[in-house]
Amino acid sequence: MKTLVCGKGGSGKSTIAALLAKSMARRGYRVLVVDSDESNYGLHRQLGMELPDTLMNFFGGKKEMISKMMKAFPKGEQIKLFERKWGLDDIPEEYLGQKNSISLLAIGKIQDFGEGCACPMGALAKMFLDNLEVKEKEAVIVDTEAGIEHFGRGVEQGCDIILAVLDPTHESLQLSKKILEISQKINKDLYFVLNRVDDDSKEAMLRTRDKDRIAVAVPENKSIFMAGLAGEDIDEHIQEIENLVDLLEAKA
Ligand SMILES: Nc1ncnc2c1ncn2[C@@H]1O[C@H](COP(=O)(O)OP(=O)(O)O)[C@@H](O)[C@H]1O
Numbered sequence: 213m214k215t216l217v218c219g220k221g222g223s224g225k226s227t228i229a230a231l232l233a234k235s236m237a238r239r240g241y242r243v244l245v246v247d248s249d250e251s252n253y254g255l256h257r258q259l260g261m262e263l264p265d266t267l268m269n270f271f272g273g274k275k276e277m278i279s280k281m282m283k284a285f286p287k288g289e290q291i292k293l294f295e296r297k298w299g300l301d302d303i304p305e306e307y308l309g310q311k312n313s314i315s316l317l318a319i320g321k322i323q324d325f326g327e328g329c330a331c332p333m334g335a336l337a338k339m340f341l342d343n344l345e346v347k348e349k350e351a352v353i354v355d356t357e358a359g360i361e362h363f364g365r366g367v368e369q370g371c372d373i374i375l376a377v378l379d380p381t382h383e384s385l386q387l388s389k390k391i392l393e394i395s396q397k398i399n400k401d402l403y404f405v406l407n408r409v410d411d412d413s414k415e416a417m418l419r420t421r422d423k424d425r426i427a428v429a430v431p432e433n434k435s436i437f438m439a440g441l442a443g444e445d446i447d448e449h450i451q452e453i454e455n456l457v458d459l460l461e462a463k464a
């Protein structure tokens with residue numbers, strides 16, 4: 213199963229993605245985490261890894277990608293990077309971060325000021341996920357950039373289930389309406405993961421959202437917060453995350 217995690221900036225997307233990955237690894241899954249957020253440099257630390265070289269570089273870098281796209285688009289063609297379907301074993305090992313049974317693949321990172329837009333990264337994320345075949349006892353978790361631009365680039369198409377992380381802010385609730393609308397349009401299963409809630413904020417959020425769609429409500433957690441501050445590996449066993457994995461397993 214391929215699970216995509218999205219939401220507003222700072223809502224806890226990478227945290228939830230990392231916690232999910234660790235829980236699934238404990239359950240015996242071979243896990244691939246796909247970092248498709250080109251401007252964030254935190255996920256690898258939450259997984260306790262070094263940032264690997266990017267898939268974009270494997271395919272010749274961003275300039276090369278842009279030039280291929282520029283050539284193909286006026287002719288109405290799609291660029292073709294993959295000659296055949298890939299499984300987890302086909303990803304070149306030098307481009308993976310690795311710890312225990314979790315691998316990390318970064319699509320691309322913005323390295324320099326004035327590098328131009330992130331479109332090639334979105335295009336590559338989409339092509340990679342569309343082309344990736346996942347076997348039983350393998351799990352792919354995709355961490356996305358803030359907002360909903362990745363929907364526009366079709367990154368969700370190659371995924372089976374969407375988790376939208378909502379922190380207790382008005383902005384998150386507004387964004388969740390948009391995400392619901394889009395996910396229905398593209399016919400994908402969507403669940404909300406409330407994050408950093410206490411009893412009061414959880415109650416207030418439950419009142420505004422369709423209860424059936426809320427998968428779990430993850431409380432504010434001091435150890436997660438401190439690990440975030442120190443840029444350290446998060447290694448928390450959280451019951452709500454276990455419940456979330458139960459739900460994903462039931463959907464698989
Ligand atoms: N449940 C939680 N309890 C405490 N701190 C959290 C929780 N979820 C996320 N955080 C903290 O919030 C910050 C933003 O989280 P992050 O996962 O990087 O957000 P995003 O990927 O959505 O931008 C991090 O410092 C992280 O440690």
Ligand SMILES: [Mg+2]
Pocket residue numbers: 225226227249252254255355
């Ligand atoms: Mg993030």
